[in-house]
Amino acid sequence: MIKKILINIFLICNISIFGQSYPDAEIDSVMKVGINEIWNHKYGSAVNTFSELDKKKPEIPFGKIYEAVALMMMQNDLNISNDDKINALLEEAENLSEVLLDKDENDIWANYFYALTKGYVSQFNALTKDYINALADGLISIGYFERCLELNPEFYEAYIAIGTYKYWSSELTEDLHWIPFISDEREEGLKMIEESVKLS
Secondary structure, three states, rough: HHHHHHHHOOOOOOHHOOOOOOOOHHHHHHHHHHHHHHOOOOHHHHHHHHHHHHHOOOOOOOHHHHHHHHHHHHHHHHOOHHHHOOOOOOOOHHHHHHHHHHOOOOOHHHHHHHHHHHHHHHHHHOOOHHHHHHHHHHHHHHHHHHHHHHHHOOOOHHHHHHHHHHHHHHHHEEEEEEEEOOOOOOHHHHHHHHHHHOOO
């Protein structure tokens, strides 16, 4: 039960941080509408919003990523199983993000898309109790969020994502902190979240 609550908090933290403006104003506006729908538990509306975004802008993975997030929240809150659809959306988003990275590995948004996708793959693994892969995918996600900060040290969503991951993963592994390579990074995670607030 505690783990489910923590995962829910992690999902909510990540969907509520989309404050970084995407360069395309139309996409940015739709993103904020859809995320607000998720935040207000209007999951069906959010799924439709992001599905429509994906149809209009299939060249970017936002629609697929956040449709999967809406379905994850629906599954977590309402116990409505959507595993196959979530897996398919995240796999498509990951493939599309890889294509964008292959075109330009220094594109901050391509790095962000990949980081975000792997982050939600990690969270989905945690929801399905696959904690080993959740941590592994989470580490990959963190690496790409760190790359975002290399490209732009003021890309504050990366601080929130990294900080939230560090805090969340430390909470989930609290009983294992005695193992040398599993450390308690909750304090560091909170500091990164605080830093993001200063930058936003």
